[in-house]
Amino acid sequence: MPHTLFDKIWDAHVVRAVAGGLSVLYIDKHLIHEVTSPQAFDELTARGLTLRRPGQMLATADHNVPTRHQDQPIQDPLSRSQVEKLTENCARHGVELYGLGHPYQGIVHVIGPELGVTQPGLTIVCGDSHTSTHGAFGAIAFGIGTSQVAQVMASQCLLLDKPKRMRITVDGELLPGVSAKDVILHVIAQLGTGGATGYFVEYAGSAIRSLSMEGRMTVCNMSIEMGARGGLIAPDATTFEYLHGRPFAPQGEAWDRAVAYWQTLFSDEAAQFDAEHRFEASAIRPMITFGTNPGMGMPLAAHIPAPAAAAEAPSFEKSLRYMGFAAGESLLGKEISHVFIGSCTNSRIEDLRTVAAYVRGKRKAPHVEAIIVPGSKQVEQQAIAEGLDQVLAAAGFELREPGCSACLAMNEDKIPAGAYCVSTSNRNFEGRQGPGARTLLASPLVAAITAVEGRLVDVAEYVLEYANQD
Amino acid sequence: MEKFATLRSGVVPLPIENVDTDQIIPARFLKATTREGFGRNLFADWRYAADGQPKPDFVMNDARYQGHQILLAGQNFGCGSSREHAAWALYDAGFRVVISSYFADIFRGNALNTGLLPLQVTPAELQELFALVAQDAQAELTVDLPSQTLQVPGRPEPMHFELDAYKKECLINGYDDIDFLLSQESAITTFEQQRTWIF
Numbered sequence: 001m002p003h004t005l006f007d008k009i010w011d012a013h014v015v016r017a018v019a020g021g022l023s024v025l026y027i028d029k030h031l032i033h034e035v036t037s038p039q040a041f042d043e044l045t046a047r048g049l050t051l052r053r054p055g056q057m058l059a060t061a062d063h064n065v066p067t068r069h070q071d072q073p074i075q076d077p078l079s080r081s082q083v084e085k086l087t088e089n090c091a092r093h094g095v096e097l098y099g100l101g102h103p104y105q106g107i108v109h110v111i112g113p114e115l116g117v118t119q120p121g122l123t124i125v126c127g128d129s130h131t132s133t134h135g136a137f138g139a140i141a142f143g144i145g146t147s148q149v150a151q152v153m154a155s156q157c158l159l160l161d162k163p164k165r166m167r168i169t170v171d172g173e174l175l176p177g178v179s180a181k182d183v184i185l186h187v188i189a190q191l192g193t194g195g196a197t198g199y200f201v202e203y204a205g206s207a208i209r210s211l212s213m214e215g216r217m218t219v220c221n222m223s224i225e226m227g228a229r230g231g232l233i234a235p236d237a238t239t240f241e242y243l244h245g246r247p248f249a250p251q252g253e254a255w256d257r258a259v260a261y262w263q264t265l266f267s268d269e270a271a272q273f274d275a276e277h278r279f280e281a282s283a284i285r286p287m288i289t290f291g292t293n294p295g296m297g298m299p300l301a302a303h304i305p306a307p308a309a310a311a312e313a314p315s316f317e318k319s320l321r322y323m324g325f326a327a328g329e330s331l332l333g334k335e336i337s338h339v340f341i342g343s344c345t346n347s348r349i350e351d352l353r354t355v356a357a358y359v360r361g362k363r364k365a366p367h368v369e370a371i372i373v374p375g376s377k378q379v380e381q382q383a384i385a386e387g388l389d390q391v392l393a394a395a396g397f398e399l400r401e402p403g404c405s406a407c408l409a410m411n412e413d414k415i416p417a418g419a420y421c422v423s424t425s426n427r428n429f430e431g432r433q434g435p436g437a438r439t440l441l442a443s444p445l446v447a448a449i450t451a452v453e454g455r456l457v458d459v460a461e462y463v464l465e466y467a468n469q470d
Numbered sequence: 471m472e473k474f475a476t477l478r479s480g481v482v483p484l485p486i487e488n489v490d491t492d493q494i495i496p497a498r499f500l501k502a503t504t505r506e507g508f509g510r511n512l513f514a515d516w517r518y519a520a521d522g523q524p525k526p527d528f529v530m531n532d533a534r535y536q537g538h539q540i541l542l543a544g545q546n547f548g549c550g551s552s553r554e555h556a557a558w559a560l561y562d563a564g565f566r567v568v569i570s571s572y573f574a575d576i577f578r579g580n581a582l583n584t585g586l587l588p589l590q591v592t593p594a595e596l597q598e599l600f601a602l603v604a605q606d607a608q609a610e611l612t613v614d615l616p617s618q619t620l621q622v623p624g625r626p627e628p629m630h631f632e633l634d635a636y637k638k639e640c641l642i643n644g645y646d647d648i649d650f651l652l653s654q655e656s657a658i659t660t661f662e663q664q665r666t667w668i669f
Contacts, residue, residue, distance in 0.1 A: 015661040016654060020635045024654050026661055028668065036553065038503035047648070052658075064501065078501035085503050121667050129552040129576060143576055145554035147583035147646065155651035157658055161634065163575075193488050194546035197575060227549060229575050250669035258669040293488050293549070311593075315487040315544060408497040408551075417520070429492040429550060431515045 002268035004165050005234050006200050009140045009265065013123050015157060025160050028122040029056055030152045031108050032095070034086040035063045035410070036127030040150035041089040051093045052156045058117055059090050059097040062107045064410050067373050067400035070100050079411065106376020106402040109133040109344035113217060114378055116246025120235035120262040125152060130344045130426065132223040135232035136216035137239055138265045140200070142230040163229045164198055164274035167267070169205035172281035177463025179354070180215030181346060181424065181443035183207065184222040185287035185297045187279060192308075193295035197227030199275060202267060207281035208233060213242040214350040221345045222426050225294035234266040286459045288331060289428045289441040291319040296428070300446065301458045304329045322430050323438050324418075331440075331456045335367075336420045339451040340433070341397075341444055342373030343407035343425035349382045351424065351444040356388040358448040358462075359395035365454025370397045371413065373405040397451065409434045422450045471585045473644040477566050478612045480538035482529055483603045489543055490550035491577065495559040497551075508555050509562030530563075534607040540567045542599055548577025548588075557584040567613050569620075571596040582637050583646060589613065589620065589631050598622075615642060 003011070015024040030053075032040075037059070044050070051057070064079040074080035083100070090097035098104040104111055109130050112118040120138035125131060127149045134141035148158055168187060188195075201223050208219065216233050223231030240259055243249045250258040285299035296319060298305065306327045307316035320326060341347070341355055352374060364370045372392060374380040380402055383389055392399050406413040407425035409432065415421040417436025424447050428439040442450070449462045499511040516528050524531040541560065547570040548556060557580040560568065566586060571593045573581070581588045591599070602609050602622065612621040615638060619628040633641075640646060651658075 012665075012667065016657050018636070022634070022636055024651065024657070026658070026665070035500050039505050039554075042504070043648075049648075049652075063497075076501075082501050082503055119669075127552060127554075129550065131552075143552035145552055145557070145576060145580035145583060147554060147580065151647050151651055154648050155654065155658060156662075157651050157654065159636075159647045159650060193549060194572065194574070197546065197572060224550075224576075227546065227574055254669040261667055261669075293490065295488075312487060314485065318486065408492075410497045410500065427490075427492065427550060429490045431496055432492050435496070435515055435520065 002270040004267045004271040004273065005138065005202055005232060005265055006140065006165050009121055009123065010162060018159065022159050022161055024157050026123065026157055027125050027152050029058070029117060029124040031112055031124065031126035031131070032057060032059045032149065033063055033108050033126070033128065034061050034082045036146050037089065037149055038082065038085045039146050040153055041093070043150040044153055049154045051095070051153045054094040056156065057095045058112065059086060059095050060105055060108050060111055061086055061099045063404045063408065065100055065403040066411050067403050067405050067413055070401045076411070103377050106378065107344045107347065107404055109221065110347060110375030110379065113137065113213070114246065114376060116243050116249030119243065119249070119258070120239060120265050125158070129224045130221050132228070132230040133217050133221040133344055135220040135223070135230050136213060138232055138235035138262065140230065140232065143224065163200040166196055166199040166201045166228070166275040166277070167273040168201055168203050168277045168279070170203070170207040170279045170281050171205040172207055174207055174281045174284060177286060177445055177459060178284050179443045179445060180211050180218040182284055182287045184219045185289065185294070185441060186284045188222060188226045188294050189287070189297035190279070191226045191277065191295070193225065193293040194227040195295070196223070199228050201228045201231040203231055203233050204267070209236065212350060213238060214348045217348070218345055222294065225426060235262045286443060286446050286463070288446065288456065290323060290325055290331060291316070292322055292428055292430050293319070294426065294428060294441060297441065300456065301332065301460070304331070332458055334420065334456045336422050336450050336455055337367060337369065338415050338419055338421035339368055339370040339447050340406045340415070340421055340423040340425065341371070341447050342375070342405050344375065344404070345426040346424035346444050347373060347375030347379065349379050352379065352383045352388050354444045355448040356391040358445060359397065359452060360391050362395055362452050364396040364451045368451050368454050370451040371400055371406065372397050373400045374402050376402050406433050408432060415439070422447050471583070471644045471646050474566060474585055474587055474641045475616060476612070476614050477539060478610055479540050480535065480608055480610050481540045481542045481599070481603045482535045482538045483600055484529055484541060484543045485600050487544035488546045488549055491548055491553050491556040492550055494548070494556040495553065500553060500555055505558050506562065508559035509564070512559040512563040537564070539565055540569060540611055540613070541565050542603060543568060543570045545571040545593065545596070547573050549574040552576045554580040554584065557581045557586050561586050569596070569599065582641065585641065585644070587613065587615065587641065591620070591629055591631060595629050
């Protein structure tokens, strides 16, 4: 019987099917961070339980950490106590921690892949909805709540119902200046913020295959923004090449066996999906969001649409009111005061290179505050090795230290109330980047151009200039 | 986890779609390392002005709805972040049931693990309930989990809702998944010995 990629991995991890359609699913890798783990550790302690497989866990401090002076004690007492609690818990329970100061520290969804912990065919969970990122390697990866974090700690398993399967195919060639971020913002704008609820998505098609691993991670990362449990992409030569030689990737003979297995991980020709959507790559333009959920996106040069249905109108209007926009309006020329480049969606070396290539020899607009937060220490070190830090500094961008930063504004990196921020992150929810902050999601290239111009522009002409630099 | 079987209560209407978990509990309030106390910051940015004063136009600050334990919300409630703190905040603020026409997957699971019932009705039923509460702010609904019904005043037939049979038993008895998963110990050990894809 033909199987989807998702079914192949899921079925291989079912410990037991339970009456009523639930399965005990085995979890290979469990990633944790400081915000969603402390209550889980406490629950285990309260029940007198121990971690079943601490060796299959990996911890980092990312959500709450400052992006300046990481060599000094954290100023905010609550943030400091949460990070200290993670350190204590990891030490007590034997969990490998890449905390502040460690050369592997960074955003959990950046370090897992760059260390080679994320591999095809695995089940990976984390108390964080953007765990879907790891699906770019052909893994089943999804976010869980803190009660489930405790369950995995105790049993290395979860009790789950199997999601339905959706395939999203993007065929053809992307236009110059159109990136993975634009692809996923386009898809979410079409399907809506709840359009994939109940599904696990496989991304396929020539445009997806042509993406780098960084690009594929950007696409899978935002699966949750249309409600999907996760997203995944069949592993291929691009995947294997990325993983080869990484610290936790298999070596030598084990590598050969791994690749032989990974090559079996694809959806069979006749495999059936519960839902299918197709998109033409050449129809995708550089995107921007105009509302307060990631489904409220449009081509940057378009006009803000009217709500799709009358029933949606009150929420849609509330959203536009928050943003200070009106239906039918063009955003071209809109002054922007803040640019944030970072987050688990777009903070990898490729993203930093894109920004540096565009801003080289230019200068940000005087009124713009532009910060760029690398996804990990390794990304930061690579950027410095390539001289990108100098390029960014000369252009007036502030290169910070790694963390989630202004994506969710748990630390000091907040956008002021009422200010517009073009952000490469994943969520434009009300107040996401600080109370009253107004977020417009976009690609790193659009963010870089906006920082230089100080306003939203039709990027088409700038994209040509950027393409000619290569 | 507290047991839940039946509840008769008034409703707090929140006719907004796609209420994300950043609205339910903004990230800056996630720094606590215990489960308690999140209720005071439930819907913080909708509920309080920048100076901390309650905003009179937000439904939770409306005297007519005080003490009501059922939240009635627009479709796709709980989208966004996986933070279970959202379910804890609702529970801590006194809610025991959230009614919507559909829930984000992770939120639904978190709510069930918290002892908070995510009760899914059809879009038409949701509109009917909003209309009822708009007419009578004190209308009381009766949630009966064993029979999976929602009794609505003035409505001859109760509304029926679906819930996984296992999850229903867990809520009624106050069990959680850890107990069940630990009972699977020998199957898990056998599975670990036989798996082949770790290289």
